Amino acid sequence: MIQVSQALSIITENSCKMPIRKIEVHKSLGFILAETIHSPIDMPPFRQSAMDGYAFLFSELNQFDIVSTSQAGNFSNEQIEKNQAIRIFTGAYVPDCLDTVVMQEHTERNGQSLKIIKKPNAFANVRSKGEQIKKEELVLERNTLITPAAIGFLACLGITEINIYKKPKVVIIVTGNELVKAGKKLPKGKIFESNSVMLASAFQSMGIDKIKIFKVKDDLNSTKKILKNCLSSFDVVLVSGGISVGDYDFVKEALLSNGVEELFYTINQKPGKPLFFGKKVKTLVFALPGNPASALTSFYIYVQHALKIKMGFDSVHLNQINRKITTPFENTTGKSLFLKGFYNDEFVTVLESQSSAMLNTFATANGLIYIPYDKEIVAENQEVSIIPIN
Amino acid sequence: MIQVSQALSIITENSCKMPIRKIEVHKSLGFILAETIHSPIDMPPFRQSAMDGYAFLFSELNQFDIVSTSQAGNFSNEQIEKNQAIRIFTGAYVPDCLDTVVMQEHTERNGQSLKIIKKPNAFANVRSKGEQIKKEELVLERNTLITPAAIGFLACLGITEINIYKKPKVVIIVTGNELVKAGKKLPKGKIFESNSVMLASAFQSMGIDKIKIFKVKDDLNSTKKILKNCLSSFDVVLVSGGISVGDYDFVKEALLSNGVEELFYTINQKPGKPLFFGKKVKTLVFALPGNPASALTSFYIYVQHALKIKMGFDSVHLNQINRKITTPFENTTGKSLFLKGFYNDEFVTVLESQSSAMLNTFATANGLIYIPYDKEIVAENQEVSIIPIN
Numbered sequence: 001m002i003q004v005s006q007a008l009s010i011i012t013e014n015s016c017k018m019p020i021r022k023i024e025v026h027k028s029l030g031f032i033l034a035e036t037i038h039s040p041i042d043m044p045p046f047r048q049s050a051m052d053g054y055a056f057l058f059s060e061l062n063q064f065d066i067v068s069t070s071q072a073g074n075f076s077n078e079q080i081e082k083n084q085a086i087r088i089f090t091g092a093y094v095p096d097c098l099d100t101v102v103m104q105e106h107t108e109r110n111g112q113s114l115k116i117i118k119k120p121n122a123f124a125n126v127r128s129k130g131e132q133i134k135k136e137e138l139v140l141e142r143n144t145l146i147t148p149a150a151i152g153f154l155a156c157l158g159i160t161e162i163n164i165y166k167k168p169k170v171v172i173i174v175t176g177n178e179l180v181k182a183g184k185k186l187p188k189g190k191i192f193e194s195n196s197v198m199l200a201s202a203f204q205s206m207g208i209d210k211i212k213i214f215k216v217k218d219d220l221n222s223t224k225k226i227l228k229n230c231l232s233s234f235d236v237v238l239v240s241g242g243i244s245v246g247d248y249d250f251v252k253e254a255l256l257s258n259g260v261e262e263l264f265y266t267i268n269q270k271p272g273k274p275l276f277f278g279k280k281v282k283t284l285v286f287a288l289p290g291n292p293a294s295a296l297t298s299f300y301i302y303v304q305h306a307l308k309i310k311m312g313f314d315s316v317h318l319n320q321i322n323r324k325i326t327t328p329f330e331n332t333t334g335k336s337l338f339l340k341g342f343y344n345d346e347f348v349t350v351l352e353s354q355s356s357a358m359l360n361t362f363a364t365a366n367g368l369i370y371i372p373y374d375k376e377i378v379a380e381n382q383e384v385s386i387i388p389i390n
Numbered sequence: 391m392i393q394v395s396q397a398l399s400i401i402t403e404n405s406c407k408m409p410i411r412k413i414e415v416h417k418s419l420g421f422i423l424a425e426t427i428h429s430p431i432d433m434p435p436f437r438q439s440a441m442d443g444y445a446f447l448f449s450e451l452n453q454f455d456i457v458s459t460s461q462a463g464n465f466s467n468e469q470i471e472k473n474q475a476i477r478i479f480t481g482a483y484v485p486d487c488l489d490t491v492v493m494q495e496h497t498e499r500n501g502q503s504l505k506i507i508k509k510p511n512a513f514a515n516v517r518s519k520g521e522q523i524k525k526e527e528l529v530l531e532r533n534t535l536i537t538p539a540a541i542g543f544l545a546c547l548g549i550t551e552i553n554i555y556k557k558p559k560v561v562i563i564v565t566g567n568e569l570v571k572a573g574k575k576l577p578k579g580k581i582f583e584s585n586s587v588m589l590a591s592a593f594q595s596m597g598i599d600k601i602k603i604f605k606v607k608d609d610l611n612s613t614k615k616i617l618k619n620c621l622s623s624f625d626v627v628l629v630s631g632g633i634s635v636g637d638y639d640f641v642k643e644a645l646l647s648n649g650v651e652e653l654f655y656t657i658n659q660k661p662g663k664p665l666f667f668g669k670k671v672k673t674l675v676f677a678l679p680g681n682p683a684s685a686l687t688s689f690y691i692y693v694q695h696a697l698k699i700k701m702g703f704d705s706v707h708l709n710q711i712n713r714k715i716t717t718p719f720e721n722t723t724g725k726s727l728f729l730k731g732f733y734n735d736e737f738v739t740v741l742e743s744q745s746s747a748m749l750n751t752f753a754t755a756n757g758l759i760y761i762p763y764d765k766e767i768v769a770e771n772q773e774v775s776i777i778p779i780n
Contacts, residue, residue, distance in 0.1 A: 025572070025587065026587040026590065026591070029591040029594055029595060030595075041576065043581075044581065045576060045580075045581065046578065046579060052634060052635065052636040052637075071567065071608075071637075071638055072566065072567060072568040072579075072608075072638070073566065073567030073568030073569070073579060073580055073608075074567070074579055075577065075578040075579030075580075077578075089636045089637065089638060090634060090636060091566075091568055091581070091680070091681075092568075092579070093578070093579040132750060133750060140753060144753070144754075145780070147591075147595075147753065147779075147780040148588050148589070148591040148592040148594075148595055148686065148689075148780070149588070149683075149686055149749050149752035149753045149755070149779075149780070150749075150753040151584075151587050151588050151591045152584045152585065152587065152588030152682045152686060152749050152752075153584075153682075153749035153750065153752070153753045154584075155572050155582060155583070155584035155587045155588065156572075156581065156582050156583075156584035156682055156749065157582065158572045158573065158576060158582045159572065160572050160573040176462065176463065176481075177461065177462060177463030177464070178462035178463030178481055178482075179463070182415070182545050182546075182548045182549065182550050183548065183550040186431065186435060186548060187465065188436065188465040188467075188483070189436060189462075189463060189464055189465030189482070189483040190435075190463055190465075191433075191434065191435065191481070191546065192545060192546050192547065192548040193545070194541075194542045194543075194544075194545035194546035195542065197415065197416040197541050197542070197545045198538050198539070198541050198542030198545065199538070200416065201416070201419040201537075201538040201541045202538040204419055205419060205420075205537070205538055218461075218462075218463075244442065244480065245442065246442040246479045246480060247442075247461075247479070248461055248462070248479060290481075291481075292542050292543075292546055296538065296539055296542060299538075321735050322735055345711050345712055359539050359540075359542045359543035359546065360522065360523060360543065362539035362542070362543070363530060363534070363537065363539045363540040363543045364534075365539070389537075389539075390535070390537040390538070390539070
């Protein structure tokens, strides 16, 4: 049996990034960039007006003839004579022989004749070529998360494809003779199966959508067979249930007999003590406890950690935040605890009913409060670590 | 011109929830529940063993004959004689005539003969029927966000369909003669169009995937025509660009001539002063400034606010958080500011380069710092409001 921190270290050591592939920028939201990108162009690509107004040469007087118009998107680099100005709009090309734009509110216009009432500084309201970014300058560092802003930034530089880390293909294998598909009649002694849809949506909430679900009876041969197929076709294999030490728990044996290397089994924690982590070639295997709240806690603490590394996230930590606890707490179990909690900007409250078998409390929690095994007394207002969920 | 807070109030007053529809539970991640749900069953549906061990009658002695086995999923409610016990596993049915389960580690077994070494309390390790939730008890309140835990909770009660608020159908209309599709050669005077993919991914990051994109030339008739079609087919219409007061800004006129009621136009803020919000029947219309960073700021502050109300979110606020600012700041503009910032658990830093024309800074920011127009001096370590992004 190992401690929580050891378990996380072992996961970090044994998880490697997914292969890289090219993707269209408009489909790249939520992926991690697998290359450093430099700008292919100057932006803006030309001297651009930052205002609706008039472009003129600063060294001249304040009275001009308006000889033409530069609208955004039109290009004309005409020769302008002395005391001539042009009407210009935001984003439009500023002819090479002019250097300053006055906003229209600071002028008086009479037909084609223009008078500047309030002269701006020299070069005012003209964005120079490459003012925002120059050709070859850094756009985004490798390992950046692709957000809407990053997509906009890449697109405005004309970039259409980038290299990202692929997302893992995952499979959920649910074991348990007691499980009945929701929607059917519930025979005596049976319960509804819920871990498959719950874990699938937990994957989805991380942006993973290649998810396969299989169900298998509590039987060694069936378990071995389904695992054999999955271990060679998926990047992450999740097994739900069958991992305790009961006479009908076949998962560990089935994994080992399929050549999965055991990296740890059982963690000194509550909930979720029986938790198997292993590896075969690059495929990671987690066997989670069957009861729903334990399975979901294990997902958020351990599976999510491994997935983030695989997807290329750089900060391979738990995304912990700290808050002051509102209720004093005693941990006499000698185990590390993950308690369902609700936090706001300053405080966190331990929610009532922490049973590992059910999801009542989980459905209203927004974080898991981590109480290390060697922390016996947690006083009111003491800072505790929280792993945000959902 | 109105202030930020007025603009948000006007949006709140004029946005209403989307219609309700039924959806399968496994497809409901990220939706808001539009009904209050009560449990159709007792959970657990029967008295269940919480341990692998032996079930017996507490009032008897410590020596038993093991007469049968109860495995999870099997049901047999046999009559047990005096001094008889059964082998039982976690989740299995506890026969009506027995009341206590001893964990296997606290017993000695010799063939079919069992001796209890450490007797548990009466009724120990037996989960009573309905212990977690009773039939007709509250499962989830109306307006709950459907998370993986909520999906698991519903599924384990056998619930397969729920009523949720639909997500809005949205359209993005991009105006601007200067815009060229990324991937093409860039003619002089033109720039790459990026707002469509940026805004589409901003919608996607809110879980909205019914998104249509149209591009239109800076021309009153084309703009009127495309708007006419969109106003009757979408829940939210977003127009990018053409909303300033330049001679080629036709969007406002095109909107009004299509019968859109103007609810506000121009906000005392930077970036994003020219921002039109209007309504036709239930369709909301936002016309955003054309420059990318202004458009995206407006999206996060105003469009997202309206979308959350439409999607059924209950707390119709900005999800603001507070942090101490690391750098003193002076606001001499008389306008409310939204500054790109990076926050951690305690502090927020204003990022360099706040230009409204480009997205460099936005791509590395994780929040927009809100400085109200009437706040001239922001001292170091003073608390400021942040709207988290991405």
